[in-house]
Amino acid sequence: MTGMRVKLDDRDIQMLSILQREGRITKTELARRVNLSPTPCWERLQHLEKLGVIQGYGARVDWSMISHQTVVFMQAELASHQAADFRGFEQKVQDQPEVLECWALGGGIDYLLKIIAPSVDDYQRFVDRMLNAEIGLKRYYTYIVTKRVKESSAVPDDLLTELKS
Structure with missing residues (x-):
């Protein structure tokens, strides 16, 4: 639905x-x-x-209390913008356990991915796999998270109230 x-x-x-x-x-x-x-x-x-x-x-588990993890945000741009290219990329992302979240974006970048890996080296191996998968990944930008400032998945009550039918 x-x-x-x-x-x-x-x-x-x-x-x-x-x-x-x-x-x-x-x-x-x-x-x-x-x-x-x-x-x-x-x-x-x-x-x-x-x-x-x-x-x-x-x-909600604070994995930093258990082990070292590197959180990375990756902006991804595809070489081609045909529907089949987007489907192929999105299917490949579904199969990657390191990808916690992925959003399709409007504007200059096609996707934003939230990735977790044991180290920066492990993240780079993930990137190499994605590049070698021939899924049309043209360009990517990496942003290493240095500190979590705020994280919430709860929708604010005032926005929930606006959903009332």
Whole structure:
């Protein structure tokens, strides 16, 4: 259902707001906080999951506490801009475990990738693989992350409220 707009009411928005910050909240506590009994709350939650609004649950892990990792942002530009070229690049990116996130961009650069590797040398081996894969990677720019300043995947509550149908 990607691309489809889902209509949300105040209670759905309230549930999403809570869940994106407190993913381990019990269903009973979630129901209490949104002023519903557990069964209707559970049904709403299942509906949001089925629609794909809620894509999953997980822990945010600070990998720097466990091992050394290098985070790199890469701007990528393709040599050709045919639909098949974009599909080929995007498929190759899907197969790369080092790529945490990839966005297609409008403007001068085609893609922005967030990559994690044990070292800069490992990142360079990743780049060499991508260049040798013959997927049309014309040019790339590398930005090594020196410090994480802020990281959040939670949508601000005021923007969630604007989603109300």
